[in-house]
Amino acid sequence: xxxxxFGMRAEVCFYTLAASSILLMLDRSGIAAMCILFAALHxxxxxxxxxxxxxxxxxxxxxxxxxxxxxxxxSVRSFKNEIIAAxxxxxxxxxxxxxxxxxxxxxxxxxxxxxxxxxxxxxLFNLLPIFPLDGGRVLCSLMSLKTDPTTAxxxxxxxxxxxxxxxxxxxxxxxxxSGYNVTLLFTCFYLAYLLIKQ
Numbered sequence: 001x002x003x004x005x006f007g008m009r010a011e012v013c014f015y016t017l018a019a020s021s022i023l024l025m026l027d028r029s030g031i032a033a034m035c036i037l038f039a040a041l042h043x044x045x046x047x048x049x050x051x052x053x054x055x056x057x058x059x060x061x062x063x064x065x066x067x068x069x070x071x072x073x074x075s076v077r078s079f080k081n082e083i084i085a086a087x088x089x090x091x092x093x094x095x096x097x098x099x100x101x102x103x104x105x106x107x108x109x110x111x112x113x114x115x116x117x118x119x120x121x122x123x124l125f126n127l128l129p130i131f132p133l134d135g136g137r138v139l140c141s142l143m144s145l146k147t148d149p150t151t152a153x154x155x156x157x158x159x160x161x162x163x164x165x166x167x168x169x170x171x172x173x174x175x176x177x178s179g180y181n182v183t184l185l186f187t188c189f190y191l192a193y194l195l196i197k198q
């Protein structure tokens with residue numbers, strides 16, 4: 001499925017639509033819909049920041065693993081602009097979390113508190129200093145301001161591995177104790193795959 005978004009060509013792959021549809025059908029709590037909504041708002045935050053810096057991509061592809069941005073103009077961003085663009089996604093999540101918390105305090109509906117929590121978790125998770133998450137991109141850009149980009153990438157890779165390894169061990173213990181919860185372990189393996197691929 002193709003459409004235009006802020007003047008950019010966007011493509012949603014079939015597997016994204018299929019996975020989203022299955023999640024929405026199976027989830028009775030509404031958390032899946034909230035996750036999809038706040039993940040979309042998170043990515044919109046990045047894209048708006050890129051538009052502000054006149055580095056908006058010409059094409060984005062939405063896959064089950066995230067958004068792939070393809071445009072050669074992205075390489076002209078400064079490290080400071082990269083930091084701002086990386087932080088804009090989590091900032092949108094934190095703002096949404098605050099707004100839904102205020103709605104919960106005002107209207108006393110538990111669904112607003114749940115939405116605030118989901119948005120906050122998505123924002124904070126993306127701030128982890130693991131590449132290619134937003135926190136890892138920020139750390140890499142900050143290190144690149146002090147040293148060369150190759151050394152910065154090596155440092156970020158080491159930090160990412162130092163976080164992912166114990167998290168994977170905790171995920172494995174969680175799987176053994178629960179007998180079914182593979183979420184943390186799967187997330188660690190997926191992030192490790194992306195880290196190796198980068």
